[in-house]
Amino acid sequence: MKLHCFFSSIMILLLSVPYPVSANRSNQAGFLQCLSLRLNDSNIVSRVIHTPNDSYFSSFLASSIQNQRFSTPDTPKPVLILTPVQPFDVQSAVKCARRYGIHIRTRSGGHDYEGLSYVTHKPFVIIDLRNLRSITIDIDNRSVWVQTGATIGELYFEIGQKNPTLGFPAGVCPTVGVGGHFSGGGYGTLLRKHGLAADHVIDARVVDARGRVLERREMGEDFFWAIRGGGGSSFCVVLSWKIGLINVPSTVTVFNVTKFSEQSALNIIHRWQYVSDKVSDDLFIRVMLQRYKNMVRASFPGLYLGPVRNLLRLVNREFPELGLEKEDCKEMSWIESVVWFAELGEEPIDVLRKRTRASLAFKAKSDFVQEPMPEVVISKLWRRLQEPEAELGQLIFTPFGGKMSEIADYETPFPHREGNIYEIQYLNYWRRGEEKEKYMRWVERVYDEMSEFVARSPRGAYINLRDLDLGKYVGVRKSKYEEGKSWGVKYFKNNFERLVRVKTSVDPFDFFCDEQSIPTFRSVEVI
Numbered sequence: 001m002k003l004h005c006f007f008s009s010i011m012i013l014l015l016s017v018p019y020p021v022s023a024n025r026s027n028q029a030g031f032l033q034c035l036s037l038r039l040n041d042s043n044i045v046s047r048v049i050h051t052p053n054d055s056y057f058s059s060f061l062a063s064s065i066q067n068q069r070f071s072t073p074d075t076p077k078p079v080l081i082l083t084p085v086q087p088f089d090v091q092s093a094v095k096c097a098r099r100y101g102i103h104i105r106t107r108s109g110g111h112d113y114e115g116l117s118y119v120t121h122k123p124f125v126i127i128d129l130r131n132l133r134s135i136t137i138d139i140d141n142r143s144v145w146v147q148t149g150a151t152i153g154e155l156y157f158e159i160g161q162k163n164p165t166l167g168f169p170a171g172v173c174p175t176v177g178v179g180g181h182f183s184g185g186g187y188g189t190l191l192r193k194h195g196l197a198a199d200h201v202i203d204a205r206v207v208d209a210r211g212r213v214l215e216r217r218e219m220g221e222d223f224f225w226a227i228r229g230g231g232g233s234s235f236c237v238v239l240s241w242k243i244g245l246i247n248v249p250s251t252v253t254v255f256n257v258t259k260f261s262e263q264s265a266l267n268i269i270h271r272w273q274y275v276s277d278k279v280s281d282d283l284f285i286r287v288m289l290q291r292y293k294n295m296v297r298a299s300f301p302g303l304y305l306g307p308v309r310n311l312l313r314l315v316n317r318e319f320p321e322l323g324l325e326k327e328d329c330k331e332m333s334w335i336e337s338v339v340w341f342a343e344l345g346e347e348p349i350d351v352l353r354k355r356t357r358a359s360l361a362f363k364a365k366s367d368f369v370q371e372p373m374p375e376v377v378i379s380k381l382w383r384r385l386q387e388p389e390a391e392l393g394q395l396i397f398t399p400f401g402g403k404m405s406e407i408a409d410y411e412t413p414f415p416h417r418e419g420n421i422y423e424i425q426y427l428n429y430w431r432r433g434e435e436k437e438k439y440m441r442w443v444e445r446v447y448d449e450m451s452e453f454v455a456r457s458p459r460g461a462y463i464n465l466r467d468l469d470l471g472k473y474v475g476v477r478k479s480k481y482e483e484g485k486s487w488g489v490k491y492f493k494n495n496f497e498r499l500v501r502v503k504t505s506v507d508p509f510d511f512f513c514d515e516q517s518i519p520t521f522r523s524v525e526v527i
């Protein structure tokens with residue numbers, strides 16, 4: 001029996017298998033032949049299968065690498081890239097991969113923080129969904145079927161074209177793919193009002209480990225629950241999501257207050273911790289700390305779902321410390337605010353359809369804050385940002401509360417709901433070609449220093465900001481279940497066990513797997 005994933009030899013003991021598994025070792029030639037036969041048309045074969053012999057192979061691979069940490073010469077490369085043009089091709093890829101012991105990675109937008117959709121240290125094939133990106137909007141029902149190769153920018157754009165008072169609550173960066181993003185939760189400026197992208201998924205079409213296409217009705221509610229926040233790599237290939245749209249007002253207001261002086265910034269941030277999650281959920285104010293030349297500066301970009309006069313009244317009453325002035329504010333449509341928040345300035349709306357962006361190498365980690373931090377701790381972060389290796393460092397505080405607190409922590413796999421004031425993201429970037437170590441160490445140091453001020457036991461983390469420092473399968477001493485649990489509870493808390501149950505029932509042989517995917521229970525039962 002070919003073992004698809006890392007160290008789980010215990011599975012060898014399972015003899016009654018519900019579907020045939022090849023007795024051969026990974027057989028690439030067999031896989032290619034199987035696939036070509038199934039695709040059954042030379043035109044489709046050449047559109048779907050790309051080998052390193054194709055002159056464009058490396059640029060194809062690179063085109064959606066969104067973290068340049070994984071585009072170095074020694075980064076492992078896939079043996080093939082497949083770009084399905086129809087759902088049948090994905091089914092064929094899964095069936096042939098299983099039969100010939102091929103390890104696959106699914107890539108939608110390629111934003112995985114640890115590159116797991118396109119990097120691993122054993123032979124693998126990428127299923128890249130870039131050709132499957134239709135977006136079908138049903139305005140009367142306020143719903144959309146969006147294929148997973150689409151980006152959130154393309155989705156926002158199409159919604160905005162159809163109706164300026166409909167929107168969708170997902171992330172800020174338009175090139176992020178709906179495939180990975182919705183699979184892990186997904187949030188942006190509308191999270192306080194509307195929660196996560198995954199909270200608005202009402203159906204899905206997936207290819208399961210047996211190569212079958214299933215919709216919600218066929219996959220059952222547990223499976224459907226798991227794919228809305230349990231992370232992309234453990235259960236299936238999602239072909240498309242059906243989402244429900246939300247209402248947005250015809251006029252929203254954006255603003256961006258910037259402070260250079262440490263003391264005034266610290267005062268505002270300190271106070272922000274008491275206000276940002278409790279104020280009206282029409283108001284979203286982020287904190288961004290980063291360097292500008294040699295100085296650290298704090299900015300407070302915000303979105304208000306209404307006109308500027310209401311915003312000013314609200315902020316003067318609830319958060320006068322921010323010192324928000326009319327001149328800091330700009331009224332616009334919601335879709336324009338999406339462009340503004342993506343820092344694409346005055347560009348026309350269709351910039352949202354652009355699928356590529358300039359990217360650097362980076363490392364990030366995340367935390368959830370449940371009690372306001374003392375001002376001295378914030379001041380310590382400020383000083384960390386003054387260090388030489390933090391020239392491109394960034395700390396982002398995203399407020400929760402509102403809808404995030406109304407949804408129970410077991411309703412979706414994303415457990416970081418009520419009781420969390422805000423999420424912190426620690427990021428550091430560096431330029432291509434630079435040695436990464438000191439920049440990565442900076443992130444680790446800041447993260448270590450924060451341990452006593454953030455959610456503990458378990459310390460939380462957001463699966464979409466994937467962090468392999470939390471652990472990965474190595475297969476020594478412990479079962480895969482025990483290994484996976486050690487970081488699984490950080491991402492999913494009490495939902496981890498249910499995710500393992502779903503995994504065990506829908507993918508018992510761990511076909512869909514990566515360095516941090518959900519394990520099955522089997523390895524435990526046998527021990």
Ligand SMILES: Cc1cc2nc3c(=O)[nH]c(=O)nc-3n(C[C@H](O)[C@H](O)[C@H](O)COP(=O)(O)OP(=O)(O)OC[C@H]3O[C@@H](n4cnc5c(N)ncnc54)[C@H](O)[C@@H]3O)c2cc1C
Pocket residue numbers: 066105106107108109110111112113115116117129148170171172173175176177178179180181183184185186187188231232233236237238239464465
């Ligand atoms: C610049 C940048 C900005 C970001 N901004 C935000 C933000 O504002 N809010 C937020 O919540 N997150 C944000 N993220 C994080 C982002 O949500 C995650 O990285 C997300 O997983 C990316 O999805 P993707 O499809 O682009 O990535 P990919 O790398 O393609 O996929 C990520 C994971 O999902 C799996 N996957 C992808 N497609 C599928 C599919 N169709 N079926 C099954 N599994 C699949 C992959 O195998 C991989 O494990 C940002 C990331 C970056 C790099």
Ligand SMILES: *[C@@H]1O[C@H](CO)[C@@H](O)[C@H](O)[C@H]1NC(C)=O
Pocket residue numbers: 022023024027030099100
């Ligand atoms: C296994 O390998 C043998 C010999 O290489 C080959 O004849 C057979 O078709 C293979 N079976 C599968 C299922 O790949």
Ligand SMILES: *[C@@H]1O[C@H](CO)[C@@H](O)[C@H](O)[C@H]1NC(C)=O
Pocket residue numbers: 038040
């Ligand atoms: C494959 O090709 C054969 C012969 O051209 C045809 O009869 C068959 O329907 C095709 N199968 C598929 C799935 O397209």
Ligand SMILES: *[C@@H]1O[C@H](CO)[C@@H](O)[C@H](O)[C@H]1NC(C)=O
Pocket residue numbers: 051052053
């Ligand atoms: C690439 O080309 C070489 C030489 O022509 C050939 O032997 C090999 O099979 C090809 N590889 C693939 C994956 O097609």
Ligand SMILES: *[C@@H]1O[C@H](CO)[C@@H](O)[C@H](O)[C@H]1NC(C)=O
Pocket residue numbers: 138140141
């Ligand atoms: C849209 O909604 C109506 C009424 O709720 C329903 O009858 C119809 O089937 C829906 N259409 C789709 C495509 O979901």
Ligand SMILES: *[C@@H]1O[C@H](CO)[C@@H](O)[C@H](O)[C@H]1NC(C)=O
Pocket residue numbers: 256258297299300301340341342343
């Ligand atoms: C807000 O201002 C800061 C500092 O000037 C800038 O770096 C950031 O890009 C701005 N944010 C937005 C969303 O425009």
